[in-house]
Amino acid sequence: MSTNLTIARLNRYILGLKAKEAAPKLFISQGCDLSRHYRQVEMLSVDLEMTGLNPRKNEVISMGWVPIINGEIVLSQARQLMIKPERGVGDSAVIHGIHDRDLADALALDVAVEELMLAMQGRVLVAHHGALDIAFLQQAAQKIYGHKLPFDLVDTLLLEAKRLHRQGQHYNKQQLRLYACCARYGLPPMAAHNALSDAVATAQLLLAQAAAIGGTSVLSVKDLMKYSH
Numbered sequence: 001m002s003t004n005l006t007i008a009r010l011n012r013y014i015l016g017l018k019a020k021e022a023a024p025k026l027f028i029s030q031g032c033d034l035s036r037h038y039r040q041v042e043m044l045s046v047d048l049e050m051t052g053l054n055p056r057k058n059e060v061i062s063m064g065w066v067p068i069i070n071g072e073i074v075l076s077q078a079r080q081l082m083i084k085p086e087r088g089v090g091d092s093a094v095i096h097g098i099h100d101r102d103l104a105d106a107l108a109l110d111v112a113v114e115e116l117m118l119a120m121q122g123r124v125l126v127a128h129h130g131a132l133d134i135a136f137l138q139q140a141a142q143k144i145y146g147h148k149l150p151f152d153l154v155d156t157l158l159l160e161a162k163r164l165h166r167q168g169q170h171y172n173k174q175q176l177r178l179y180a181c182c183a184r185y186g187l188p189p190m191a192a193h194n195a196l197s198d199a200v201a202t203a204q205l206l207l208a209q210a211a212a213i214g215g216t217s218v219l220s221v222k223d224l225m226k227y228s229h
Contacts, residue, residue, distance in 0.1 A: 012150040024145050027117040034222040039071035041221045045126040045203035047195045048133045051092040055139040059085040064195030066203050073203045080196040082106035096193040110144045128178045128202045130155040156205045159228035
C-alpha cells in the first residue's frame, strides 16, 4: 500500500473521531476499496460554480453531479443544486450566467453540502481541477461542521496532463481545459460553466481516459488516483 493511501486512511479515521453530526459521521465512515477495478467502484463526477477562485473570499453558488456505476454514467441520478450566497454573485455572473435573481429561492450552503455528502457516500469523487472544488468544499465543511471531510479524488485534469507527458506531447494550460480535453477524445461539446453539464462532461472524459490508459488491462481506482496526483 502506498504511503499516500495509508495517510488518507489515517486522515479518514481521525476525521471520523472529530465528527459529531450524523451526516458527516456517516459520510466519513463509508470508505471505498480503491484496489478494485474502477468499473467495480461507484464514483461521483462533481462540478461546482463559484463567485471566484478564492475559497476564503468567494462562495459556491451551484453544484452538479452524476454517478458513474459499473463504468456507466447514470443520468437518471444526476442532480444540480443552486445555492444562495451570503454576499451575492457580483461580477462572476458574466462567467457562469447565474444572477442573484436566479438564487432567490436557492438552498442554504449547509443543506446543499449535506445533499452532496449523501450522494458521495461510498463513492470516489471525480472532478476536473479537483483541487479547487475540494478547497471550496473543505472551506464549507470547516464553516458548517468545524472540521474537514475526506475525499478520494480522481482528477481528470491531472490525469490528462500526465498522460500527455508520458506520450511526449507538449501542452499548455489552455489544452488542459475541460472541453479541450473532451475534444481530444471526440466527445460531444456541452454548455460550459454549467455545473451539471460540466459534471457530465467530466464523467465522459474520465471513462475515455481510463479506456485510453488501461486498454484491456486491469485498471484499479488506485491506479487512476496515482495517475492523477
